[in-house]
Amino acid sequence: MTTQTNVEVFTHGLVKVLKEQWRVDVWLMPSHNNDGDELIAAHKIILAARSKVFATMFESDKIKNWTVHETITLSDLKREELEVFVEFCYAGECMPSEKLKKHAMSLYRASDKYEIPYLRDLCRNHIMSSINASNAVEILELSRLPLDKTLSEFANNYIEFHSSIIFPLDRFRT
Secondary structure (H helix, E strand, C coil), X not given: CCCCCHHXXXXXXXXXXXXXXXXXXXXXEECCCXXXXXXXXXXXXXXXXXXXXXXXXXXXXXXXXXXXXXXXXXXXXXXXXXXXXXXXXXHHHHCCHHHHHHCHHHXXXXXXXXXXHHXXXXXXXHHHHCCCCCCHHHHHXXXXXXXXXXXXXXXHHHHHHCXXXXXCHHHHCC
Protein backbone atom coordinates (compact mmCIF):
# COMPACT_ATOMS: atom_id res chain seq x y z
CA MET A 1 0.00 0.00 0.00
CA THR A 2 1.46 3.33 -1.06
CA THR A 3 1.18 6.22 1.33
CA GLN A 4 1.08 9.77 0.10
CA THR A 5 3.41 12.44 1.38
CA ASN A 6 1.98 15.57 2.94
CA VAL A 7 2.85 17.49 -0.23
CA GLU A 8 0.99 14.98 -2.42
CA VAL A 9 -2.07 15.07 -0.18
CA PHE A 10 -2.04 18.88 -0.30
CA THR A 11 -1.45 19.26 -4.04
CA HIS A 12 -3.95 16.58 -5.03
CA GLY A 13 -6.71 17.72 -2.66
CA LEU A 14 -8.59 19.72 -5.29
CA VAL A 15 -8.35 16.87 -7.79
CA LYS A 16 -9.85 14.56 -5.16
CA VAL A 17 -12.76 16.97 -4.66
CA LEU A 18 -13.31 16.98 -8.43
CA LYS A 19 -13.18 13.19 -8.79
CA GLU A 20 -15.54 12.68 -5.89
CA GLN A 21 -17.83 15.40 -7.32
CA TRP A 22 -18.13 16.87 -3.87
CA ARG A 23 -20.65 19.75 -3.84
CA VAL A 24 -20.35 20.51 -7.54
CA ASP A 25 -22.31 23.53 -8.66
CA VAL A 26 -21.85 23.61 -12.42
CA TRP A 27 -21.90 21.06 -15.22
CA LEU A 28 -19.80 21.44 -18.37
CA MET A 29 -20.86 19.97 -21.68
CA PRO A 30 -18.38 19.27 -24.49
CA SER A 31 -19.06 19.87 -28.16
CA HIS A 32 -21.18 17.38 -30.11
CA ASN A 33 -23.02 16.18 -27.03
CA ASN A 34 -26.69 15.68 -27.79
CA ASP A 35 -27.81 13.41 -24.99
CA GLY A 36 -26.22 14.99 -21.92
CA ASP A 37 -24.45 11.76 -20.92
CA GLU A 38 -21.09 13.43 -21.15
CA LEU A 39 -21.53 16.24 -18.63
CA ILE A 40 -18.50 17.03 -16.52
CA ALA A 41 -18.98 18.18 -12.96
CA ALA A 42 -17.04 21.20 -11.70
CA HIS A 43 -17.04 23.99 -9.13
CA LYS A 44 -17.65 27.60 -10.12
CA ILE A 45 -15.16 28.89 -7.56
CA ILE A 46 -12.30 26.81 -9.01
CA LEU A 47 -13.10 27.72 -12.62
CA ALA A 48 -13.43 31.40 -11.66
CA ALA A 49 -10.12 31.33 -9.79
CA ARG A 50 -8.34 29.95 -12.86
CA SER A 51 -10.09 31.90 -15.63
CA LYS A 52 -11.04 35.56 -15.97
CA VAL A 53 -13.74 34.56 -18.44
CA PHE A 54 -15.37 32.13 -16.03
CA ALA A 55 -15.06 34.67 -13.21
CA THR A 56 -16.89 37.27 -15.30
CA MET A 57 -19.48 34.72 -16.39
CA PHE A 58 -20.23 33.65 -12.81
CA GLU A 59 -20.40 37.26 -11.61
CA SER A 60 -23.32 38.07 -13.88
CA ASP A 61 -26.82 38.21 -12.40
CA LYS A 62 -28.06 35.50 -14.74
CA ILE A 63 -25.52 33.01 -13.44
CA LYS A 64 -26.00 33.90 -9.75
CA ASN A 65 -29.51 32.46 -9.94
CA TRP A 66 -28.48 29.13 -11.45
CA THR A 67 -29.39 25.88 -9.79
CA VAL A 68 -26.95 23.01 -9.35
CA HIS A 69 -28.18 21.27 -12.48
CA GLU A 70 -27.49 24.08 -14.96
CA THR A 71 -24.86 23.51 -17.62
CA ILE A 72 -22.37 25.48 -19.67
CA THR A 73 -21.51 24.21 -23.14
CA LEU A 74 -17.89 24.53 -24.17
CA SER A 75 -18.46 23.91 -27.85
CA ASP A 76 -14.80 24.30 -28.76
CA LEU A 77 -13.68 21.26 -26.74
CA LYS A 78 -14.40 17.57 -27.32
CA ARG A 79 -15.08 15.29 -24.34
CA GLU A 80 -11.51 14.18 -23.65
CA GLU A 81 -10.13 17.68 -24.21
CA LEU A 82 -12.68 19.14 -21.79
CA GLU A 83 -11.78 16.52 -19.18
CA VAL A 84 -8.11 17.50 -19.43
CA PHE A 85 -9.01 21.21 -19.37
CA VAL A 86 -11.04 20.81 -16.18
CA GLU A 87 -8.44 18.57 -14.57
CA PHE A 88 -5.81 21.21 -15.31
CA CYS A 89 -7.94 23.84 -13.57
CA TYR A 90 -7.85 21.67 -10.45
CA ALA A 91 -4.36 20.15 -10.64
CA GLY A 92 -2.31 22.95 -12.22
CA GLU A 93 1.33 22.01 -12.46
CA CYS A 94 0.66 18.59 -10.88
CA MET A 95 -1.17 17.57 -14.06
CA PRO A 96 0.53 14.71 -15.95
CA SER A 97 2.32 16.30 -18.90
CA GLU A 98 1.32 13.50 -21.30
CA LYS A 99 -2.31 14.62 -21.05
CA LEU A 100 -1.38 18.22 -21.83
CA LYS A 101 0.89 17.18 -24.66
CA LYS A 102 -1.78 15.00 -26.30
CA HIS A 103 -4.25 17.91 -26.44
CA ALA A 104 -1.81 20.82 -26.51
CA MET A 105 -3.21 22.53 -29.60
CA SER A 106 -6.87 22.49 -28.56
CA LEU A 107 -5.95 23.42 -24.98
CA TYR A 108 -3.83 26.27 -26.33
CA ARG A 109 -6.91 27.65 -28.11
CA ALA A 110 -9.01 27.16 -24.96
CA SER A 111 -6.39 28.86 -22.80
CA ASP A 112 -6.69 31.92 -25.00
CA LYS A 113 -10.48 31.88 -25.11
CA TYR A 114 -10.88 31.41 -21.35
CA GLU A 115 -7.87 33.58 -20.45
CA ILE A 116 -5.65 31.09 -18.63
CA PRO A 117 -2.12 32.32 -19.45
CA TYR A 118 -0.33 29.61 -17.46
CA LEU A 119 -2.07 26.87 -19.45
CA ARG A 120 -1.15 28.70 -22.67
CA ASP A 121 2.51 28.77 -21.58
CA LEU A 122 2.55 25.05 -20.83
CA CYS A 123 0.80 24.20 -24.09
CA ARG A 124 3.17 26.44 -26.05
CA ASN A 125 6.12 24.50 -24.64
CA HIS A 126 4.55 21.17 -25.62
CA ILE A 127 3.67 22.46 -29.08
CA MET A 128 7.18 23.76 -29.66
CA SER A 129 8.70 20.46 -28.57
CA SER A 130 6.50 18.52 -31.00
CA ILE A 131 6.90 20.68 -34.12
CA ASN A 132 7.67 18.81 -37.32
CA ALA A 133 7.33 19.25 -41.07
CA SER A 134 3.73 18.06 -41.12
CA ASN A 135 2.40 20.40 -38.41
CA ALA A 136 4.66 23.47 -38.66
CA VAL A 137 2.27 25.52 -40.83
CA GLU A 138 -0.67 24.64 -38.56
CA ILE A 139 1.39 25.76 -35.55
CA LEU A 140 2.24 29.02 -37.32
CA GLU A 141 -1.48 29.61 -37.93
CA LEU A 142 -2.24 28.73 -34.30
CA SER A 143 0.31 31.29 -33.09
CA ARG A 144 -1.63 34.04 -34.81
CA LEU A 145 -4.96 33.42 -33.03
CA PRO A 146 -3.71 35.22 -29.98
CA LEU A 147 -0.64 36.89 -31.41
CA ASP A 148 2.02 34.83 -29.69
CA LYS A 149 5.38 36.20 -30.78
CA THR A 150 7.35 33.39 -29.17
CA LEU A 151 5.41 30.62 -30.90
CA SER A 152 5.17 32.56 -34.16
CA GLU A 153 8.92 33.20 -34.35
CA PHE A 154 9.64 29.60 -33.42
CA ALA A 155 7.33 28.24 -36.13
CA ASN A 156 8.61 30.76 -38.72
CA ASN A 157 12.21 29.79 -38.00
CA TYR A 158 11.37 26.09 -38.21
CA ILE A 159 9.55 26.55 -41.51
CA GLU A 160 12.36 28.67 -42.92
CA PHE A 161 15.03 26.15 -41.92
CA HIS A 162 13.01 23.15 -43.13
CA SER A 163 11.33 24.76 -46.14
CA SER A 164 12.68 22.17 -48.58
CA ILE A 165 10.95 19.43 -46.60
CA ILE A 166 7.74 21.35 -45.90
CA PHE A 167 7.37 22.77 -49.40
CA PRO A 168 9.03 20.30 -51.76
CA LEU A 169 9.49 21.58 -55.28
CA ASP A 170 7.73 18.59 -56.84
CA ARG A 171 4.55 19.63 -55.11
CA PHE A 172 4.46 22.96 -56.91
CA ARG A 173 5.38 21.87 -60.43
CA THR A 174 2.64 21.78 -63.04
